[in-house]
Amino acid sequence: MLTEHGIQIAPRTYRKARRRPASARDVADAYLENALRDLRGTPEQMYGRRKMTRYLRRHGHDVAFCTVDRIMRRLGLNGVVRGRKQRTTIPAKDGIRAADRLNRDFTATAPNLVWVADFTYVSTWAGWAYVAFVFDAYSRAIVGWTASGSKTTVLVSKALNMAVWRRDHHGYPVEPGLIHHSDAGSQYTSVKFTESLAIQGLSASVGSVGDAYDNALAESIIGLFKTEVVNRHGPFKTLAAVEFALMEWADWYNNARLHSRLDYLTPTEYEAAYYSQHPPRRPALV
Numbered sequence: 001m002l003t004e005h006g007i008q009i010a011p012r013t014y015r016k017a018r019r020r021p022a023s024a025r026d027v028a029d030a031y032l033e034n035a036l037r038d039l040r041g042t043p044e045q046m047y048g049r050r051k052m053t054r055y056l057r058r059h060g061h062d063v064a065f066c067t068v069d070r071i072m073r074r075l076g077l078n079g080v081v082r083g084r085k086q087r088t089t090i091p092a093k094d095g096i097r098a099a100d101r102l103n104r105d106f107t108a109t110a111p112n113l114v115w116v117a118d119f120t121y122v123s124t125w126a127g128w129a130y131v132a133f134v135f136d137a138y139s140r141a142i143v144g145w146t147a148s149g150s151k152t153t154v155l156v157s158k159a160l161n162m163a164v165w166r167r168d169h170h171g172y173p174v175e176p177g178l179i180h181h182s183d184a185g186s187q188y189t190s191v192k193f194t195e196s197l198a199i200q201g202l203s204a205s206v207g208s209v210g211d212a213y214d215n216a217l218a219e220s221i222i223g224l225f226k227t228e229v230v231n232r233h234g235p236f237k238t239l240a241a242v243e244f245a246l247m248e249w250a251d252w253y254n255n256a257r258l259h260s261r262l263d264y265l266t267p268t269e270y271e272a273a274y275y276s277q278h279p280p281r282r283p284a285l286v
Contacts, residue, residue, distance in 0.1 A: 032056070032063060032071050043252050046228055048079025054264040080227050097189040098204035102181050106217035108138040110278065111271050112167060112174055115143065115202075117182045118218035119156060120226065122147075124236045131246055132159035134180075135221055138274070140259060141267035142221075142250045143167060147243045153190045156182075160193075164200055172280050176201030183207050183215045225249065 022030075035056060039045045047055055053068045072078070108114040119132035130151040134144035144163025148155045160180070167174050180202045182188035189206060197204050207214025229249045236242045255268050262270045 029067075029071060032061060032067065033075065035059075035061060036071065036075060036077060043228065043249075043257070045077070046080040046232070047258070051079070051258055051260065051264070054258055058258075058264075080232070097184055097206040098194070100181075100207050100214060101179050101203065101205035102207075102214075104213060104216065106137050108136075110274060111136055111138045111141075112172060112178055113138065114179045114181065115163065116215060116218040117144075117156065117159065117180065117188070118215055118222055119151065119159075119185075119187070120222045121151075122230055122236060122242050123234065124238055124242060126238050129236070129239045129242045130155055131225070131242065132156045133218065133222060133225075134159050134163040135218055136267075136271075137181075137217060139267040139270045140217070140221060140261065141254050141271065145246060145250050147239060147246055149239055151187065153187045153193050156187045157193055157196055160196065160200075172275070174200070174202070177203055179203045179205050181205040181207070181215065182218075224253075 036052075044052075044055055049065060049069045049072060052072065053063060053065045056063050056068065102114065106114070106116065114137035115134050116137055117132070117134045119130055122129045122131055127149065129147055129149060131147045132145065132155050133142055135141065136143050143166055144159040144161070146155065146158040146162060148158075164174055178201070180197055182205070184206050187193065194204060225246075229245050233245055236245065253267070255266055257266060258264045259267065259270075265273070
């Protein structure tokens with residue numbers, strides 16, 4: 001067959017090549033290809049080369065970045081790419097808002113010191129849905145989230161209340177002075193929401209009008225939500241479908257998604273490492 005196509009090869013060479021066992025590299029590549037194929041249909045298939053390398057190492061594969069890059073190219077696998085984010089919040093024109101306490105410094109030395117919040121829109125067959133988030137600046141964990149058919153103060157208040165409840169429920173209650181940072185949208189600068197922050201002992205911080213960089217951390221994580229959920233699984237039929245997808249993603253994001261800014265740990269692992277060295281203070285018994 002080969003000689004008919006003009007390939008000059010001796011019969012002995014051909015028979016020897018057929019009986020030759022697979023090389024160690026071929027065997028290792030085959031195992032890695034199977035591991036990558038097994039990720040199809042899972043959230044981890046969205047990982048790019050670097051994060052995929054870290055993921056595979058966590059699961060027992062001793063692989064180099066160049067090997068993962070080569071095999072992903074061979075299989076036609078690529079990480080997801082973010083699209084542009086459109087503005088959804090409308091700044092309050094005449095409201096008195098809090099000062100910007102962060103000045104674009106979205107770092108914290110411990111959990112429950114700085115939270116950042118924002119919301120976005122999702123198109124459904126039944127109309128627009130709006131999804132609000134609260135993130136912890138230390139671990140980038142999603143501490144509160146909710147979805148609604150309207151972008152009102154109630155939407156962002158529910159996300160905040162969920163964040164406070166979840167922290168308390170897991171044994172890490174919020175202490176007075178925690179900074180809650182948001183953009184200058186009317187929902188966050190309303191009297192009702194400002195009073196809610198004060199009642200819970202939180203310090204309000206609001207970025208300048210029309211400057212996305214003043215809330216860059218929240219904008220960045222919401223960009224992940226749009227890329228990893230909305231663009232992959234949309235269009236959604238109903239608000240309930242959005243809520244279900246949001247719940248699944250928040251659970252995966254907090255407990256399974258690797259974050260390069262956290263040394264390729266999950267937010268839950270990153271906070272657990274902190275609390276293993278700094279146990280939370282417990283209220284005194286009376």
